[in-house]
Amino acid sequence: MWDDSLWDDYSLNLEKEDVSDTDITPNEDEDESKSAEVFSRPVPHDASDPESADSLIASQMAKLSVADREKVYMDVHGIPDDFVVETPELIHNSLLGLQREINILPDKKAYSIAEQLDPAYTQDRDFRLAFLRCEKFDCHKAALRLVRHFQMKLDLFGQDMLTRDITQDDLNMDDMDCLYSSSGRFLNAYDKAGRVINMMVQVPKTYKTNTVLRKGFYNFMTTYRRDVDIQRRGFVGVLLHPGDEIKGSSADNADLVWKLPKLNEGVPIFLSAIHLCYTTDAWEGMHAMVKTALSKPNQVRCRVHTGTILECFEELRGHGIDPSCIPINGKGEITDHSEHSQILEQQRRQERLLYPTRSTIAVPFCEDVLLGKGTPFQIHLGNKKLRQFVADRFKKYERAQKGEKKAVAYEIIDAVRGNGGLFLKQDGNRWAPATDDVALLKVGALFRYLRLKNGTK
Template sequence: MWDDSLWDGYSLTQENDTDTDIKPDEDDSKSAEVFSRRVPPNASDPKSADSLIASQMAKLSVADREKVYMDVHAIPDDCVVETPELIQKSLRVLQHEIDILPDKKAYNIAERLSPKYTQDREFRLAFLRCEKFECQKAALRFVRHFQVKLDLFGQDMLTKDITQDDLDVDDMECLYLSNGRFLNAHDKAGRRINMIVMVQKTYRTVTVLRKGFYTLMTAYRDLEIQRRGFVTISIQFGDEINGTSADNADLVWKLPKLNEAVPLCLSATHLCYTKEAWDGMHAMIKTAFSKANQVRCRVHCGPILKCLEELRRHGIDPSYIPVNHKGEITDLAKDRKRIEQQRRQERLKYPTHSTIALPFCEDVLLGKGTPFQIHHGNKKLQQFVTDRFKKYERAQKKGEKKAVAQEIMDVVRGNGGLFLKQDGNKWAPVTDDVALMKVGALFRYLRLKNGTK
């Protein structure tokens, strides 16, 4: 049953309700636009943000308040029972709701480019699950998804799954910081935990948004996340905002809005920080959230261990959060391997790209000089050649040596690697013949090195 603790300190006095200039966006329920919505004049004012949220809470029914309380405190909720009848009916109604939406430019482009992609049954079901099969809400989220994707990646990527090979160098550097990702951990309601840690590094707004979109759209493939949603823990510890992405008001306003355009339900957000210097940023975050997410946002201020301990009463074990008492991430090496494994799986699942901004560690780079020789993929290729040198030398019949070289190429590609050459400021896969020549040249070099004929 809902009780007064739901309000968590929010004031509903008449004074607070009238002081704010922040007004809910009345077009939220209609527009496919996400990033272009105006920033309220008092978006970074903590008092105004809290008053806005209190106003939103006051409009909720008792049942809705109780649902918010359950979500914020990780009290398990029953998932929708997905009968064949419900799924069939919901998919039909979803299409109707999409059809009657007035603002769906990006969706219409995607529909023309690839109806197979936009009408994929499992893809659409993810949006329905996110909105608990409320078809009108799912339809709006669906068309917003394509609008955001068009804004961030352009028309060519509108009907393709985003992979690491689609990201540019800055995007990949931001991804490998590991400061924003889903942990292999759940709260007491069975929801995955999404961790965001502020670091002393700044990136362009589009870089962080592209990285965030990729992270969310990779996580959505988990069926349990679709059904149960996820919870975000945002951690900012330090005295200064300068030198961090929090100093970018455009990014602070836009990043929370990604949650309105992906097939994942954000069940709760916990903002953890130490200093009042972060108050303005958190006010803007809370204001930028949709109405549903605003009332599910909670703030924890104080020393890091105190903030993390407070998460216990929200169903989150603080030992799951990989940060130390200084707010530093403690599992960077482990998470880097996770990201690499993710890229390996993408390489094996999706068609090879014509160009790549940043090579994979398993790639073989064609070129001369130390940077090429010390690249991980090149060193592994050298070891493959060394291990098969005797077999290569024993091969006498026509095609046998080529078969040994082909075997090595298959091993490289089985690990997700490609043979790449520089193409301007990018990298391009070479043909099989060129790759075979590279492997053959390494065998000949090893022969000369060993002094064999």
């Protein structure tokens, strides 16, 4: 169990310790980039060449020791592996070591900006522990992953979002469409080793690179908070391309194919293994680029499966993944769109209750009440629910004394907000939360409408 006194010591040491002359030497692999920026790394000219990709992986495998090769074999076959035992002393020393390593990293512009904006956010103990767990408490690797995290966040969401957890209210319309498409997400399912499964599947739509990257970043950051064991065990990726047409699909974007694997280098969940499944040779070039884009430690954890969907699934079974937990049928179609949407809606409902209300929102929630006139406003689900709330309390409202009617109206406003809803008014092409006074006017207008409709005074 964590000893709070150790955290106090850690905080004091951060203030007192001078690390400018530290003699700690990074233990990063010679051939691994030290840059915080990963999305801008150049694409090799032969990135989509299958033979070149396989040669690259063979080269990385040849560099491994016998013990490391055995570890890779266990990872790709879903054989459970013991994770680090977290003692109070290990946590304490690792947090100190992490800060030292951050201080000596030369490229940490985005992290430094975040540190100035909100040091409590960047130094949050649980947040930092997730990065340490991700790298098996290797302080240098955890520091590099952490500064890459903030660089990615700056690239994808801008400076204003650097020290805020990303929610669905922070995503734009295209991001939300991609998120709810079900094409790429973490399942509520685990392999034999207890690692959460990340499913990525081709859908008949082309998305912009940053749209998919923002969606992916959101999914990673939401998933790492689900369970500490996810931080300790990592995840296994399953990339499915069941069709034979790349053009016009979600994979018809070479820039995205190159950059998407880079997300794994700046989030607090590590990739234990990735399985690339495809039914025709049309996908060979794209999968070669995926393998080339992976970080060197992850390249050797990549396996390719070819054949029909069912044949690929049987091969996955041999790697510790139960095909019944993957919501794809024999035709390669996603089978749980509705269930997935419900999960995302519940997730958004919880976010609304946990995080501060955003000043503007691009995509209204199904629980929101839209203020305005016309059919689009009236048919919105949140408006329908509001009318039902008003109808359910109409008699109570009519019986209430003049001074008590406002309390009844507030009951309705609280009911909307209790479900994660907001009263929204249009603000250009976005939506802004309305004040309580405006919400009261809306509820009062509905009560007056019911009174006229019922012929009461």
